[in-house]
Amino acid sequence: MARLPTDVETEIDRFCNNIKQNTYTRSVDIALATIYILKKLIGESKWSNASELITLIRSQAHRLNQGQPVDSITFNITRRILKLIREVSVRIIHGKNEGSDISLTLQAVLNDRTATSTINDDDHTEENLQPKKQQTQNSITETNPINNIEGGVSVLRLKPELMDDLNWYSSEIELSVKNLSQQALAHIHANELILTLGYSYTVEQFFKYAASKKRQFHVFILEHAPFFTGHKMAINLSQLNIPVTVVTDSAVFAIMARVNKIVIGTRSLLANGGLTAKSGTYNLALAAKHYNVPLLVCAPTYKFSPTYLPSFDPVMCNSFPSPENILSYESIFQSSLDIVVPMHDYVPPELVTLIIGSGMGNAPSYVYRIVSELYSAEDNDLERLQKESLK
Template identity: 90%
Template sequence: MARVPIDVETEIDRFCNSIKQDTYTRSVDIALATVYIFKKLIGESKWSNASELIALIRSQAHRLNQGQPVDSITFNITRRILKLIREVSGRIIHGKNEGSDISLTLQAVLNDRTATSTINDDDNNNNNKTEENFQPKKQQIQSNISNSIPIINVEDEVSVQRLKPELMDDLNWYSSEIELSVKNLSQQALAHIHANELILTLGYSYTVEQFFKYASSKKRQFHVFILEHAPFFTGHKMAINLSQLNIPVTVVTDSAVFAIMARVNKIVIGTRSLLANGGLTAKSGTYNLALAAKNYNVPLLVCAPTYKFSPTYLPSFDPVMCNSFPSPENILSYESIFQSSLDIIVPMHDYVPPELVTLIIGSGMGNAPSYVYRIVSELYSAEDNDLERLQKESLR
């Protein structure tokens, strides 16, 4: 396997330390930093073909995701880059995307059936044709089918000289897509925010802030209720930022969510990760918010850029692994007389099942939660869905 250069090792360690210290304040920064590290890894490491490159990236996936849950953005970016490598390899060998292999294979089968049916009709109409005349045609058809079915595992055939330039171009394009993802998502705000609506959100989310900002810039009048998200109180930051944009805001305690739900027109929230079944992991308190919305039939809209779509299913691993547990200092100080006799658990995130979600607003358009699995299958390759297993094994 190819070795990782020392400067890339240093960059990976710096990235992991920044994650542990919560240096990144926006999820888009984590996504861009991950792409940058992989571009550096691909550009400076020594590898001879696409198979070696895939093995190299997979070997570094659990290192980059160290200290993060298995449904993290880092894993999503890793899977997407692995899919890009396979697509570029298929494009170099066959002159098309690898995803079109199945359709071409099916087309070959259909052509086989059509040709065979034509031959059988000719034999029935012309009884004087012999079996010897039929066999060459059948052999020719089978030969055409075998030639038309492309080779799917082409990674071993693509050299570094052919793969690296095209792959780096695709990675640059992917970085630009990530940078514009929040902007493209926020431009859908006018389709979901209507005049004089009361909109509820939870805590602070950069994506949701830009969503509201775009609607306000287009002179759309609305009022935002913000749950303060105790004990972290990130809702105060959201209230300050929106008020500076002249958007009317009201900060509400988390315990009052059920009382105010009857007045709310819709809920707009962000998410940390969107799972393959349409469920999501979001800030703690989101599950209670979703239950109250379901009781009052209030639509729950989730803003999720593409890099937050994860092929992970919650039942496939320990639910603790998709959560984070910070210090309970904000709830009970270490000097408290009760500290020695209590175990205090402070989960950072809730899991919200898909039946409580109304609409997923992505970078392209809104989709129902039931359609997420289709988007995930287009973004990632199925053979890369076991990255969380590698992380589990590394922790043993």
């Protein structure tokens, strides 16, 4: 593997340090920073074809995701760009324009070549057609695997089109929260009482858009102890004259009967429709299920992950900040207590009512279809490879 340019190495190191120091306050900032680094890697690194570029990006994926035990945003952005590389490669090979109605995949290329080779064969009898087609397909698969198709696209043809697609993708990420918030009027109705947990930039914009359209509603905000990020949400919404009430986390079950719906954000949306969100979300979801209160999750598409998490591992899939907010280090009980402060909860899909993405809302059971359209199946193993490298 060729050595990365010094500027790219510096940008990657800076990005990793910013992640470890929690410099990025919003998830969209992490997504845009990841796109910027990968654009720099594509533009300044040495590679001769699409296959080499894919290998180069995959080799840096684990490094970029360091310090993100819960968030899969960097992996998701990397997967999406890898699929863009494959799509651009196929588009160049087939000469299809970006706006073509024909959806092409690399497997479609193989099937097309197989059919062409079979039809042009001299023997067209019915009994020989299927064997020859199977033989031809096996021959193509052996001699022209997918990597060879990607290897047939040179850097001179691939880079300009790929950069255009990456610029478009970056703009899509920047507008994702705005596009999501514009669905607020379809979900927030007049004089509703809506419950949320802590602070979420996406949920804040969701409420702000509804308020800007003169929709009247009241927001109950769980304060999200011990970090009390709900206070920030209350201040920001009250400045827009949105009626708010801050509620202690322990009162969530008591007030649930009065709530019309719940709107929350998420850190990562998994392929089975489950999600990882801030601590306290699981208790909130259980109370909502008991009272049959709809639970709506705001999740831009860059948070959709192809991974599954059937059971939440509090060690491998969480982060633990200092317990200073709960018990001071100067306390006389400090030496005799073990204090664990998990940052996130896992919420299974059966507790989620609706996923509000950048497009229309979808049921949790439909998330896997969206994921299959966003990413290529051969890139779904990035997290597994990272875990194996840590053993």
